[in-house]
Amino acid sequence: MTSRPEWLSRAVEPAYTLVLALVIVGPLLGPGYLLLRDAVSTPRSFLTDSALGLSDAAARAVPQDAAIAVLSAVVDGGLAVKTILVAALWAAGWGAARMVAALFPARGTFPRPSVGVGGRLLAATVTMWNPYVAERLLQGHWSLLTGYAALPWVVIATTRTRRGKPRGWPVLATALAAAGLTPTGAVLASLLALVLLVVPAGPVRVFGSSDYQKRAQGVRRVGIGAALAVVASAPWLVATAVSGAGAEGDTAGVAAFAARAEPWLATTGSLAGLGGIWNADAVPGSRTTPWALIATAILLAVVALGLPAVWRARRSPVVVALAVLAAAAVVVPTLAATGWGLAVGEWAVVHLPGYGLMRDAQKWVALAVPFYALSAAAGVSVLASLARRVFADDPAPTRASRAGAAVVAIGAVLLSLPDLAWGVGGALRPVHYPEAWQRVTALVEGGAGDVAVLPAGTFRRFPWSGDAPVLDPAPRWLPLDVPQTGRLIVLFGGGSTIAGEGDRSAEIERLLIGGGEPGDLTNLGVGWVLVEHDTPGTPGDGELLSALDRVHDDENLTLYRVPGTPTEYAPGTAARVAVVSAHLAWAALLAGGVLGCVAGRGRARRADQP
Structure with a gap:
């Protein structure tokens, strides 16, 4: 044979x-x-x-x-x-x-x-x-x-x-x-x-x-x-x-x-x-x-x-x-x-x-x-x-x-x-975002401050996203930072709430829900508030939201601009340099490894040739 x-x-x-x-x-x-x-x-x-x-x-x-x-x-x-x-x-x-x-x-x-x-x-x-x-x-x-x-x-x-x-x-x-x-x-x-x-x-x-x-x-x-x-x-x-x-x-x-x-x-x-x-x-x-x-x-x-x-x-x-x-x-x-x-x-x-x-x-x-x-x-x-x-x-x-x-x-x-x-x-099927997400992204691009999101919570359940809960897409969609508490609510097994790590995010959330002045938001570095509709969660304080400038509103999203100049919450130069350097080192390891594999494969093939 x-x-x-x-x-x-x-x-x-x-x-x-x-x-x-x-x-x-x-x-x-x-x-x-x-x-x-x-x-x-x-x-x-x-x-x-x-x-x-x-x-x-x-x-x-x-x-x-x-x-x-x-x-x-x-x-x-x-x-x-x-x-x-x-x-x-x-x-x-x-x-x-x-x-x-x-x-x-x-x-x-x-x-x-x-x-x-x-x-x-x-x-x-x-x-x-x-x-x-x-x-x-x-x-x-x-x-x-x-x-x-x-x-x-x-x-x-x-x-x-x-x-x-x-x-x-x-x-x-x-x-x-x-x-x-x-x-x-x-x-x-x-x-x-x-x-x-x-x-x-x-x-x-x-x-x-x-x-x-x-x-x-x-x-x-x-x-x-x-x-x-x-x-x-x-x-x-x-x-x-x-x-x-x-x-x-x-x-x-x-x-x-x-x-x-x-x-x-x-x-x-x-x-x-x-x-x-x-x-x-x-x-x-x-x-x-x-x-x-x-x-x-x-x-x-x-x-x-x-x-x-x-x-x-x-x-x-x-x-x-x-x-x-x-x-x-x-x-x-x-x-x-x-x-x-x-x-x-x-x-x-x-x-x-x-x-x-x-x-x-x-x-x-x-x-x-x-x-x-x-x-x-x-x-x-x-x-x-x-x-x-x-x-x-x-x-x-x-x-x-x-x-x-x-x-x-x-x-x-x-x-x-x-x-x-x-x-x-x-269960693993693609979704299609409403057009509103593109419009909101264009509005906040180049703006100052972070974007606070309502309703409170990390997960969403939109009519267009299926039956399973989904992580809020705003932090990945928007060109500005979106502070999040990282708090997780586990719905089964009797239910439990697992605390997150974001202290400033938690303070922003308390302010949006409990009420306050627009200046309180700017002091926390917030320049925008995005409200996502048709998803469960704790809504924001209506009186506070009414004091903000509404710049977009439709059945999916409402975007507010917070009056005033937000306080800048930026990491120090040393921290930024350290983190960026770590990312570049990781990328270099990946690229160098791939190039090394290709080069090694080429040498092996040449060695096998008579």
Whole structure:
């Protein structure tokens, strides 16, 4: 039988994962903008102080907001967000396939399992088609998925560097910078990279080197990896340091954001099945029924098939480290949801600066996915052998039996979560903003002061935005800063209010609701007041609003200009320079990593030529 050309096998992986990514995002491929819970995209956003993290609210969306502001000056902001989302899903699946090829090559030697294209496609499917991806899409965490997508590439990069291949460093720089689009992504990828770089070399040998040289090389690897991780995290680290926001969080957020048990599954089972997000409304319909138990059993069975083969490869320090991380990624969030775990979290959110950014415990289960993908890929040969034993009385798997086993396993994973397809059952669909948003943007552009927004609250529910609550789009739409308290109202589980960090924003809100004079607003740096109609929330004081100059009014928005010259609330020059420098360093890391990958790929191709 003629062997399949290697280039054809390599082309199947990106093609398959791209198709799967497009099937997932489905409706978003049409015109319109992503606006769902925490996800906000607009035609244009601006490089405001808030976008840079220079506000009194926690730096939760840096450098994401700054990056989209820069991109939207060139291309439509909605298109930029969609492109990044599709690229993230694609990179996650393709990276999982390449990770398997790096650790378990098709012509591997015992005791490492040999995994062909079918196993690699199964690894990609497990990585892309699971409750974690579905729930993060429904929660609007599109930028977190860039960090999720970086994880298999981090494994690839660290594996290369451990083998003494310099080409691993540009890949690691690119992966860490891409993950650094959001603070959580930066922490996820950096933690994985440092663990894989720190673990002892084990059977890896450096020809002709002494033990001292090996240790020195290991220390150098860890040092370079740590430096790259710091640069990837620099935007949010520096913004948090200079603004002081997030130094102390609300303890109510710890219980509200704890991992959640799904039907017929305890918290451990939900997390092991890559589900259990805190928001019960941000889950696919199939995960709200007893099917969640069946789906979790299918996923874990696919993963468990490869455990014997992975166990035989335990001499690989990378494989062992991934297994330990996978166990910890399930066990630690489970413990964090217990009574004493919540108590520890409440202490940490008060005493550890920035810990409030980490309170969503379920998101850390992403660290289990690389091992899940690796084990599932190794299980294809096991499943093929079982099938041959049953149907042909011959345990030796053939190419055909492996292909059949891969198809069956991939089909089982896809069927375990049928409503991930086409925008998570149609929930992920584009919206169209009323024309009023463009008019208001033009009116305030170039104006003085910040824009205060009513009704009070961070989330909205417009008639044109769908049934789910959405983050107020005003901070991304408007060219001036929009002070926000960061306060979150959790509607389920008895309901709770989680305090934000914005002290000046809270004072502005109290003034707009309780009443006062226009001069009080200008003293707080407010030059405009925007009222958004047809959305729930506490309205403003009518007497105060009547004292302002109305410059726009329609069924969607009313804009007021505050008389007088607003007090300027601008960060100091040193703070601005520090934050901008951190953003530029992150951008340079991303650009340099990409250029390094391209250059390294070109050198490798030239070296392969006769």
